[in-house]
Amino acid sequence: MNYRKSWSEHLFDTSNITFLVLLSLITLYPFVYVLFASLSDPVAFVQHRGLFMWPKGFTLESYRLVFENPNIIMGYGNTLFYVVVGTLLSLLMTSLGAYGLSRKNVLWKNTIMFMIVLTMFFEGGLIPKYILMLNLGLVDSRWALIIPSAILTWNLIIMRTAFQGIPVTLEESARIDGANDLTILFRVIIPLSLPVMAVMVLFYGVWHWNKWFDALIYLRSRDLFPLQLILREILIQNSTDNMTTSVGGGDKMPIGETIKYATIMVATLPILFLYPFLQKYFVKGVMIGAIKE
Structure with missing residues (x-):
């Protein structure tokens, strides 16, 4: 018809x-x-004034100066560490928390979940958090950017809901075969939750890649600065003088402006390349974590 x-x-x-x-x-x-x-x-x-529809001339000089800046290379290395280690730790901790809160007959499960959700709306504030980090010895440490944000409440809720959607009969069958909780989690639950795990990799990876405020507050040593904090210095504090020393001529302002845009591209492209590999899991994973049949 x-x-x-x-x-x-x-x-x-x-x-x-x-x-x-x-x-x-x-x-x-x-x-x-x-x-x-x-x-x-x-x-x-x-x-140039007005819309910018194509490059005005063509040169890679700005990119050359960006990659010759040791701070950029150092920031890249630090950011990769924060992203890889932070994402792996976050996946592990969020999976453990979501598994415990998604099982039936867990003592005080609803009370614990209420207290976790409460942290989405209320927190102690910046000064108490800084004092806590200082007492824990995490100030000016790489772990200051990893441990406090190991579990994000919204991601925990998504993963918990996804785990609740897995038939309980699979868990019962695994227990009959002698599996304990860790075996059930890593050999039954997680393999059946790959879409939501891929979404968590994307969420946590982007979170750690873009993080700069915690680094600004807790880090003092420049050799620990992530790329986003270096980018902030270049864009806001206009610190491009050390990158234009090798440029001849009197007025270095124009090359300084294009260096800023080149730095933005260098800091943005890697995380953009991650999306195509996880896009096919994105919608499915979010819907699994958001809707329970």
Whole structure:
């Protein structure tokens, strides 16, 4: 049976597609602007006014100066450490917490869950948190960026709900075969929850990659600074002088501007490349964690 759309349905489809295309272009333009600015000739870029639809000239000089900056390389190494170690620890701790809170007949399970959810709305504040970190000896330590955020409440709720959706008969069968809780978690629950685990990798990975405020508060040694804190210094404090010393000529302001955009691209592209590999799990994993049949 062939279904013929009415003129109102065609009008709605056309309007909807047009709106979504315009919305996509508006969303994409800031990224394209930064990309083209980083590839442009510095003098031509500074003199340009209006929309930026293509690079003004073409040069990779800004990227060369960025990668020659030892602070950028150091920040990359630190950020990779925080992302890899932090994400693995967060996955482990969140899985353990979600498993315990998703099992039936767990003593005070609802009370514990209420106290966990309460932390989404109320917290002690920055000063008490800093005093706690100081007393624990975590100030000016790599672990100051990893341990306090090992479990994020929202991610715990998503994973707990996903674990609750797994049939309890699978757990009972594993116990009959002599499996303990750790065996059930790592050999039954987690293999059946790969979509939500992939989403957790994305959530925690982006969280650790973009983290800069905790580093600003707790870190004193520059050799521990993550990439985002180095990026903040370049963009906000305009600290590009050490990157333009090898540039000839008098006015170094134009190359300093394109260096800022090149640094943004260098700090953004790696995490963007992670999305295509996890995209097929993203919607499914979030829906598993958000809807319980």
